[in-house]
Amino acid sequence: xxxxxxxxxxxxxxxxxxxxxxxxxxxxxxxxxxxxxxxxxxxxxxxxxxxxxxxxxxxxxxxxxxxxxxxxxxxxxxxxxxxxxxxxxxxxxxxxxxxxxxxxxxxxxxxxxxxxxxxxxxxxxxxx
Numbered sequence: 001x002x003x004x005x006x007x008x009x010x011x012x013x014x015x016x017x018x019x020x021x022x023x024x025x026x027x028x029x030x031x032x033x034x035x036x037x038x039x040x041x042x043x044x045x046x047x048x049x050x051x052x053x054x055x056x057x058x059x060x061x062x063x064x065x066x067x068x069x070x071x072x073x074x075x076x077x078x079x080x081x082x083x084x085x086x087x088x089x090x091x092x093x094x095x096x097x098x099x100x101x102x103x104x105x106x107x108x109x110x111x112x113x114x115x116x117x118x119x120x121x122x123x124x125x126x127x128x
Contacts (some may be wrong), residue, residue: 004044014048017083018118030052031058035059057108062102063073066099075104076101086104092114092123
């Protein structure tokens, strides 16, 4: 199952899109999109590949507060939604295009200083 999840994601975090090779000192997690705490199971349709930062910030969250509207909004689900519909990479910053995108960027802290620096370095070497 782990191999299936990694291959399906092309060894890339399904949230922030960093590649496993970009973070060689940490192993990406196979995470539950809907956590077991909320009735999620181990079926591959409920699993995603996530870098350690995205997974640890997501935790057992299913939703968050949209920073623009204050509304409670579901988080991005890589099995149900298309990344390009909800996010865009603007330079080295991930921008949420929708309420779901904005909320996911915020909850998963996708633009923390460490990740922005890494994306800037990768962009300089055209590996992003």
